[in-house]
Amino acid sequence: MAGLGAGSGRGQKPLVADRRYQATKAAPARTTSGKGGSGSGGGGNSGGRRPSSSAPRRKPAPRRGLISRFFRWIFGMVWAVVWRVSVVCGLILGGIIFYFYAQLPDVNALLDARARGSVTMLDRTDTVFAWRGETFGGQITADTVSPYLLHAVVATEDKRFYHHFGISPRGIASAIRINLSEGRSAFSGNGGSTITQQVAKLLCLGVPYDAKQWKSESDYEADCRSGGLWRKAKEVPFAMAMEAKYSKNEILTIYFNRAYLGAGTRGFEAAAQRYFGISANKVNPAQAAMLAGLLKAPSTYAPTNNLKRSQDRANVIIDLMAEQGYLTAAEAAEAHAHPAQLSEAAASQSGGFFADWVMESAPDFLTKKTTEDVVIKTTLDQEIQRDAEQALVSIFDTKLKAGSKAQAAVVVMSADGAVRAMVGGRKTEAAGSFNRATQALRQTGSAFKPFVYAAAMDLGWSPADFVEDVPLTINIRGSGPWTPKNYDGEFKGLITLTQALAESRNIPAVRVSEAVGREKVREIAAGFGLDSDLAAGPALALGASESTLLTMTGAYAGILNGGSSVIPYGLRELRIKGDEGDPLMGAGGGIGQRVISETAAQELTYMMTQVVERGTGTRARLDGRPAAGKTGTTQAARDAWFIGFTADYVVGVWMGYDDNTPLKGVTGGGIPAEIWHEVMVRINKGLPVHDLQVIVPEPRVPPSPTAPDGTAQPDPYTRPYDPNAEVAPGTTQPLDEALGGQVQQPRRDLIEDVLRDILGGN
Template sequence: MAQTRRKKAARRPSLASRVLRGTLRTAWWVGVRLAIVVAAVLAAGTAWYASQLPTLDDLLDPRDTGSVTLVDDAGQTFAWRGQQFGAVNAETVSPHLLNAIIATEDRRFYWHFGIDLRGTLRAALTNFRAGGTVQGGSSITQQVAKLIFFDNTRTLERKIKEIPAALALEWKFSKSEILSIYLNRAYLGAGTTGFEAASERYFDKSAADVTPAEAAMLAGLLRAPSRFAPTNDLKLAQGRAGTIIGLMQDQGYLTAAQAEQARAHPAVLSAAAAAKAGGAFADWIMSTGPDFLTRRTTEDIEIATTFDPALQRAAEDGLKAVFSQKLKSGSNAQAAIVIMSPDGAVRAMVGGRELGAGEGEFNRATMANRQIGSLFKPFVYAAALQSGASPYDPVSDAPLTIYVPGSGNWSPQNYSRSFLGDINLAQAMANSINTATVRVQEATGRARVRAMAEDFGIPGPLPDGPALALGVSEASLLEVTGAYAGFLNDGQKVTPYGLTQLRRKADGSVLMKAVPQRPVRVLDERAAGEMVWMLRQVVEFGTGGRARLPDGRPVGGKTGTTQAARDAWFVGFTADYVTGVWMGYDDNTPLSGTTGGGLPAEIWHETMTRAEAGQPIRPLPERIPEQRVAQATPETPVAASAVENTVRSVVQNVLQGLFGN
């Protein structure tokens, strides 16, 4: 019996064994129930997200606003604004694009149930070793869930929520439909949403037609749209695309020959994207149209404009030609250019030098109100002509003092601190004589001068004092250029415009059209023709000599330099175009050795030489005045010889920097 008890004791489990078994049973009990709870929660979460999913059609257009496409005067696209979009599906895009996306983002997309466990574990291990998030393990389905339900923040809570959301997508939609949603919702830089918009934006072709190299570049945008956008850094984008081509080859989507071909011929931008043309012009157009059809549109809109890409290149190249040769290295000096037709149709616009800024930067052609200096003087002489004066009428260039109530005596100075004595109106404007111009204003009447300037488009309110004649008022380059266009437009006011038609992109229906301007005459025909003639004398014999064109094409214009040379201007015209140039610093730092007759006139010359290349020479609509005074010709005595004129120009360019012109 004792032996039997010993045998039973030997068969009885040890205490450790009983504890282990008990622990395992408890763990199993807890684990099973926990799994049931997790499964229930996951099922409930999946069902909830599935109930929140919109229809497929709604998911294929994710935007909350519409897009704006801008076309030039020839009907070609030159700029985009808003959320660009084009609906596609997985069956219609290029197979190279699908392969590039899957090779890059989720190589097991067709085999997992929405969550790639291997990819997630691999990313988790990599991030643990790095001590932070350096690699994403999200499947394409999870990325779609994030695009639909979540923002871009990376938190553990969001990653957990992605799981039921992804399962809901796999439950409700097919793999092809999930891919289609992804193709349409992914943001790909430069304001483009979806691969169709990105393909059109960067390559000017449908996503159905992209090559392997182009597909790889588009897929490369998914990692960092702004950094890898080819409009931002083409070489970087091509390098990223090369990496993706390697992935496509490794996974069997490209043969070795195809991969080599794609590397040898990397994707390049379309002409419009490469030029990045019309940024300032496009921003201006967007600000001139109604908000609900431009910046806040809920539809896809197309805007037809007056933009001329050839003239835009002429302006950009003209500016670069002068600044690259004449500006000191590291200078932050800025410049702006506007080119318009005599009727006010704006053809090109440079809002400033590129110093690292991008789309939507400060547009100095339209937003900067600067003192216009001697650009104001033609309105003084125009008022005099309209009152019956002649360009040959005499005026005294002698010391002048005017009492200004509340301020005391005011004495305008000339650049040279010297005086020419008796000259005529044409000579006074050609050489930008301050004392003579003030005398003309006082004789004509300040009210008439103010009215003349405002009627031509110089914004008010204008000052009341005698310094009005010397341009102490402020205006934008666009406003001043438009005002000068009135001289060329037979003395009729010009309102600058750039939008000709606004239409719905889907069906081409016209929503808004530019209404032709009603002619408003400011100068009579005689005064307008004589004003054009006087402005031509400025270039032929006066301060605007550097603007003369090499082919002898007739040019009129006026220089302007403000006090201490904080702003330098030249606005001039041929028979074809009116072009304005401003130069200065954004912080009002004085320009060193620069006047309106210097670099701005040279920029104008370089711009218009390019703009008029190949165009027939046409005469200006000038009227040569009848000579009333025998000695009064624009050449004598002020510009009696070419040598005298050159010497005077050099002296004036130096002194204008000190006193303005």
């Protein structure tokens, strides 16, 4: 057997496996000397080969295999979990996407985001001048909008819009990096939202507005815009559902119509009309860039808020459009050189106080709470409005100390009560601000006196009749004696009613009021619209009652129109936008019933011309144009008034402090009269001169001497009527047609003795 193992191999294969096995097994027992035998295992013990140098490295092989198998098992387990979880998550995501997909309505149902309508206001020439509520300019699509605007939006908001399926992982990663680098949490600040995700927010992820759940639409929209991880998680399936449901252009169409773009505009069509006066399908590159720039922060970048800031933002958008190939270098240079400008209506920002007043004059369900788009035609004259605003600024800038907090208000109206302009404060303020022309109830002071004399004229008194300007004390039941004083502390004796009104003397006004009866004065004043809690005592004659500037100006309009009451109005017509039928509302004011006779009104008008010509209102005098008016200063000078009229317009001016701080060195005949003068000069520029309708009384001699030398003196405030004489400003005669070719002068006995008997003296 041994010989067979060591033989030469005749006819047999060598036992290779055995040799390899024996070598492996015997290797540790072999010595370094001796040769390996060719016989049995005994030969292996007596001598052997040197072990291979690789033999020790083979020893750990079973351990490596074990570790490898362990990691393969772990990987397999993880993979099994991952792919199963992925499948489950995919199914859940797919189910959510399908749910949203099934809930999404037709595109046209998503274009108008508003729960309420808007109000668009037109001036007397039917030109738009103001908007209230959220304006929706009408539907516009990605196919009809200006290509410049479409490209500006894509370049600014989502340059990969046409290449993703609703979300952009790269954009989200970039946003996270920016947020973390700026010290915010990963999902606070920049969101990396695609246009589709922004539309998802605009749609509030399909959650409709519920008035029972939300305090207001603004709260609802604030919640819709809120960020955070959970919001992002909900946006993803909704955005993907939109991508599956709508085309890219349909998603853009929703975006173009629902996005809020500042100044109460909802959608690019409304914004283009609001800022530029044109449709969104006509905007040029500069205008498109400005509109697209509003998406980042509508209120901040609104051009009506800060035009320069809006233009700077637009320049950034223009560069983005050029970089992405939407504009040529020449088009970009042109857009930079000629930035977008506001339309005249948008730039003027005039008539805000007037617009607020008109909104208040109509029912809430047609204005503030309207669910329809409403168009209101108004009486506003934008040119007169600008004149009034500029006149006020001009006088305040030149006549008041820097830093003064004094306020003022101006109202301009026609004789029928149609308001042409309204300034509710020194500065143009946001919609809904306090309007001093319509909301401030202030003591009227001597501006009330014309209605005392109106009562007298209506009872047949004459401007040339006399009244005593001497000390007077009246015992008031429950209050004791009351002694009125003149503002200058002086007494003029027996003077005409014209002089008494022209010089705004208090004691004569009280005497006349007491003579004709307070009830008569109150009746006349109320007839002209001054019916807000009129004083009951003798101080009624001195303007102790309160009124608004608008109401006072309307009362003076009643004097100008010949003695009929006036209800100031600004609304001419209200209708639903697009409705060609009858308007829902017509004019809410105008000339009403007669309060005093036309003769009385023209006599009173004459007396008021003397206030301007030679009395307390001389600073209001207009060169070459007849004017009438009355000053007013309240106790402690807390209010200063000047209200007056030409043949074309009535203008009322009030000045004071909001907190009732007394004015220093200001009376109605001072700065208010100067403001009135400046307004009248501007609004009458270029208009033909028309005469006021007045009756100049026959001069009378007082019943007793009043001059120091004992001679009787004629009244300096009346002039004889001479139809052939040139009529001086302020003393124009009534038209022949109105008076039948002659002056009508009522005849009556003098009443001084009666006055003395009724009122007594000291």
